Amino acid sequence: MNVPPPTTVDGDGPKAPPIATVTTPFGRVMVAMISSYMGGVIALSVPVSVLLTLKLVEMVGQDGVPLALGVITGCGAATGFFVNPIAGRISDRTQLRFGRRRTWILAGGLAGACALSAIWLTTEVWQIVVLWCLVEIFIGFQMSVTGALMVDQVPAAKRGSISGVLGLIVATGPLLGLAIITPLSGAAQWIAIAALAAIGAAIAILLLRESPLANAPSPITARQLLSSFWVSPRRHPAFAYAWMVKLFVGAVGAAGAYNGVFLLQRIGTSTEELAATILGISFIFVGVGGTACLLAGIVSDRLRRQKPFVMMGGVLGAGGLVVLAFADALPAVYLSTAISAVGAGIFLSVDTALSSRMLPRAEDIGKDLGVMSLAGTIPASAIPFIAPLLLAIGGFTLLYLLLAVLGLIGGLLVLRLPELGKEGDPRWAQLTVTR
Template sequence: MRRLTAAMTLSVTGKYIALLTPLNLLLALQMTRIEGTTGAAASFGVVAGFGGLIGLIANPLAGRISDRTFARLGRRRTWILTGGLAGAAMLVALSYATEVWQVVVAWCLVISCFAFQHAATTALLADQVPPTRRGSVSGLLGMAGAIGPIIGFSIVGAFSVPRMQWLVIAIAAATFAVVATLLLRDPPQERPQGVRAGEVGQRLGVGALAKSFWINPLRHPAFGWAWIVRFLVTCGYASSTYSVLFLMDRFGVTPEEVTQLAVVLAIIPVVVISITSVLAGFISDRLQRQKPFVLLGGLISAGALVITGTSQSIGIALLGSAVLGIGVGMFLSIDNALCVRVLPDAENVGKDMSIFNMANTLPQSFVPFIAPMLLALGGFTAFYVTLAGFAVVGALAVLRIPEIGKEGDPRWAAITRAPAAGGER
């Protein structure tokens, strides 16, 4: 169990180094160098929006392919390693982009590669982690997600040359993926008749691939409500990708100063998330309760966004960041365990978890899509307050999901299981 937990934590850490360091810092700086300060926000929205859209497509496909992989390395280890190494190579390629369209293409490739690593890693929570340990393991993964960007910011801050900044996070991401693969035990999946030894990916028709993007919420209502919870709350903390632009716009921070301030702004919630996520996960497992943590985490996150959006000093913005750390840590530590509990099909864990991951990636397109309108209507105050409203609605939606031990109670949405292979999902 220790090797498994360490492998999952390292894989998640590397993935977040690779994705959140650019999203929260490097991409904004890249857009500033290409477009200038005035055009950076719009260009960043285009890059983040396309990246989120590609992630929306890539995540469920990656999960389905991982579920159907029969390689000797294992169906999860194969894609943790391949996704991590290929994604690292794409990060290096992105550092050479000099036009917005080049950044868009390269970033979409980065997102696609790490989708495979992420799909394989999250599937392990259902594959190998006992139900009574999922809260605490989810807490550690939440902490890893918080620590990853800080590691990225720290190593990036040691270099002033932009291409070196991209290179060091690529090396870090590749290293974490390799070590995670070495630690993980993942026996090869038993091959169905007709699948050759070493084959990666059972043949999938167009219909089967199309089903990678869909689980019928009418047939699986608890799954549908859990997806809504994750999507709406994630829209709230997707605002963090605008932190650099927020600092430059509201407080006049220069591009030269923003790297150090972004590190400070990220370190504060990381400390809080690290404590909150692990503690909440442990308490959740002991109490066998999940809903109160998800509800409170979403509401605290909403309050933090209001604090940040109305802040008139960097100090208040830092306070909002700290409060957000409490909410995000509490939410992330339990939400993964809750999602695993409502999965409809043990045979398609990777694919089904990837549909949940769509609720993580879709806000990366949706928030940049609505951001220009919100910024035009009321600046960053309207932006943050609106996203706080999303988080509140998402937190309240968890009330429709049954608590542990209440799965058959008709007062809540039913947790249903998928029919046999070939049935409607």
């Protein structure tokens, strides 16, 4: 059982609520986080990688897909931009006996599943935009609150390992989803993805145990709610640099939204072959990236080093995009996938563990993790809006090379962060509570 740290006073408002007592054994927490993450990753990744593209081909034809897909995914990601810190703030202060994290994991998973199921019934692009924004809101709530469990209930010494496992889920989730939908068609594909999202959330809340907050939280003002989107970079420089690392390296992953369009327009893949081709690429990504993710997470914990892994992840991710920028056949796409997979696996294996060390306040874990997650949301929000312009100017080559430069910058920015065990350095202001 963890002992909650002393409650502190926020300079901009009333005393923050005390941390709830944790009673879930580590093994159950890990399985619960895996289940919730798996459902959320499948719900968000599979539609973007293939289902939305196929739906839009029917609606607007191949030539209209890039713009329509950019509007849909851009609006959805922009909506998600506002969800994560608010979700963290709300869950931090939720006092229901069902649990401050369990409540929102279940609600987000079930509501997201309903919105996903409804997308198949749409007949206009604007309808997909609305529903996809709802998916981003609901699933964003679920995954943001799940991420808070890393600090709530996972001992610091074990966060590298579980971060590696969760990174593997990010890689294997799309593969599992694609494998399930490939033999299906039409509405059955959307219903299957929705069911996986709901089941993942349900399993998680059955395994988790939480105690309600000891005392009722003070009422939150509009100013405090808006402050959910801000952590001072001057007072907390380590948090700010970790945020920028996540932002720039996250730009590499944002390229995945256009994989289907790339295969259709440059490689010449047919719509009938698209799902199977992406599934094959996903097998490579998971096989290579998953292995790298697990090994890097374990090695990081043993060496007690995280910065070299983050740097290597950013550099290799950028390298994979450079290869893809000049690819004109599937073998080159496969090579790009393998390189990017190693980079993504290494980065994902330690990213969550590294970010969790940079949180400023123990009382605002959920909120601050939400702010941190904004760094991953911004590329997914902005790039779909600017990608059609970049494609018109320089095609996929310009788009992928620009994203590669951003990934390289992110990998280098990690040099500004303290290494594991160096958090006491007075240059850095961050969470130092040990669990």
